[in-house]
Amino acid sequence: MSAEPHATLPPVRLPSDAELARDALVAPLFARAVRLARWAGPDTRVDIGGELVAAQLTEAAAALGFDAADEEGPVLASQAWRVAVDTGLVDVTEPEDDGEEESGTALPGEDLALVPAGAPGEVLGLWLAALDTVLADAAVPDLDGLVDALDAGGEIDFDQLDWNPRREADFLDGVLANLYLLTVTERGASDRPVPLPVLAASMVIPQDMSEPTDAVLEQVSDAMMRLDDQFRQLEPIGLVEFRPVDEALMAEADDEELAAGSVAGAADDEDVSRYGMVRLTPLGLYGIRARMLEAGVVAPAVGELADKGADALLDAVSDYPEGAAQAEIEQWLTGRELPAAVAELLAAARGADEGGPLRRLRCQQALAPAGPEAEPAVRAVLDDPELGGLARVWLSERGVADVPAPDGAMVFWLTVDTIAAQLAADGETVELPLLMESLTAHHAGFFDQVWRVEHPATAYVLEAMGRLHPDRKAAKEARKAAFKARSRQS
Structure with a gap:
């Protein structure tokens, strides 16, 4: 499949392989191909290319349950036979070029045994081969004008046919x-x-x-x-x-x-x-x-990270839409001891790199449904400069007693980290200015202090607040603070 290599797509939610294999087996064209493979025998005759001889198309259509008067039967039988041959459900022996044999033979192939007894992945492999055949056929236009497009040597003149x-x-x-x-x-x-x-x-x-x-x-x-x-x-x-x-x-x-x-x-x-x-x-x-994976496209599926570490999980779901990220996190937590899993997630959320804020946001999302079992692991990071604010929010939301109040430095750091995470997750959304206003409304002299915060995204966040803050005076103060932060970083 043509695609830009290394492009990353949103994750897809798929049923289990067993469910997909059942869907494959009842797909009409694939089911007809299986029936014809079982119908094939010593008396089955094929032309060059493995196509059924014309006289047997009617028999093949009848084997599929089509009435002799049904004009569509032979057409559908021919399509199903081609799929059966291309997938290995049927093995054909073509006639020799010397002309001694007028037709070749066809028998059920070894892969036919995979239909009733193969693993789901093996059945899906057969179906993917059938899909390749159908896609190739679908890319061929209506060839009513094919005869007119033949050149003197009997080859197709694609320029005349206007088909590439x-x-x-x-x-x-x-x-x-x-x-x-x-x-x-x-x-x-x-x-x-x-x-x-x-x-x-x-x-x-x-x-x-x-x-x-x-x-x-x-x-x-x-x-x-x-x-x-x-x-x-x-x-x-x-x-x-x-x-x-x-x-x-x-x-x-x-x-x-x-x-x-x-x-x-x-x-x-x-x-x-x-x-x-x-x-x-x-x-x-x-x-x-x-097909995309085969072409080198990064096309993740929800559930692929279930056996990975928390660092790989948070790095991956940082690029996922929120709903898909939540589904992936829930699958990752399933079957793990919650206290150990929470400690692993918190450890993976640390970092002063550009992706850190969004990792911490996804970590917070992962901890949201956690119950009392998670409390010891969360309390253990209360004094952590990067995770202490997150821990306090989680504990306070659950009404836990004796949660220590954050100092001013932690409040400002958490504000910068939160806005940086929202910018990384969703960009400049219409909700973001309201979040900015809410975070700054209760802190007098906010912009006089926040530019000193030791966070790699401080200047970036202040520049965004200068563009987006709904209060014009606050937006102006944010732009001044951003300039100071940039100068300080330099």
Whole structure:
């Protein structure tokens, strides 16, 4: 799958391998491939390339339960057979080139035994091989004009056909990568289908284009029609759930009207279901992630850090959206002795590096659901200059008695650390100015003292407060304090 190497995506939440394997086995196309593999025998004949001879397609369709009058049966049988061959569910012996043998033979392959008896990972490996075949087929356009595109030597003239195989495969990879990102991004609803126009526009309309031109709208329309055909092919393998473009809608509008209407409908949050809707299934998320990992993309999954140390956990979840970070932390805590786990988390949260504030925020998040068992480990860091404020907050929130009051230096340090963590986690959100106002409102002369705080992010935080603090006078004082902090650091 084409992707930028070393890019990091938000973590995905996946069912267990056993659940995914069950989904794979009931995917219609994969299930048909298994049935044909079991049907294959000594009398099965194949052409060059392992395709069933024409006379046997009807028999294969019948084996799949299609009536002889069903014109779609042989087509679906041919697709399922190709998957069976490519995945190793069927072993074929092709006819010799010398012409002595008119056809080759096919028998059930060794990998067929993995279907009833293999481990979930082995079943998923077969399904991934089937997915590769289906994706390759989906990247091939409608070849009605193939005969006209043959040159004098019988080779395909791709220029005349206007089809570049690599370009088509990259386009589909890009669409699926965008769909994956929309699904795993926390602000997107993973169980909500994505309108087809949104995907088409993501591949065609430049990000800096405020108003699409007619030419661009026509490209969006072409992309929608291409995706409509491709997702119809991808649904039977269990990759997506798909609602095709309404055929009546296509008859009502020309290309430009279709694209303009779909883009406008998506922007106005109108009912765009007639323009097509698509959603990656859990199995689809698994499959696209597997392809991304193979391409060198960092595509984490929730639960992967369960056997890692607290330092690796906090470093990783620092880059996660809040919900995914919480889910990963909960899985990490499961099965661990809580007092020891809390002590390990607190130790990993220390550090004066740039990532320290966000590690401490995630550590605080991890400790939030902890009960009385965690108290001894938390009390042990009350005098720690980096963790003492966090410990006091945790103990106070639980109504614990005799919590020592923090001194002024700790209060200012914790304020800087908290704002630095929020900036690292979410950037300059609309809620951040309110947090700044709340943290500074109860400290007279706050900006006269905070610039002296021995925290690596002091100047950075004060500069942000100078931009964002809702009180103009306080914002001005923050900018002056930031200048002093920078000068002090220099």
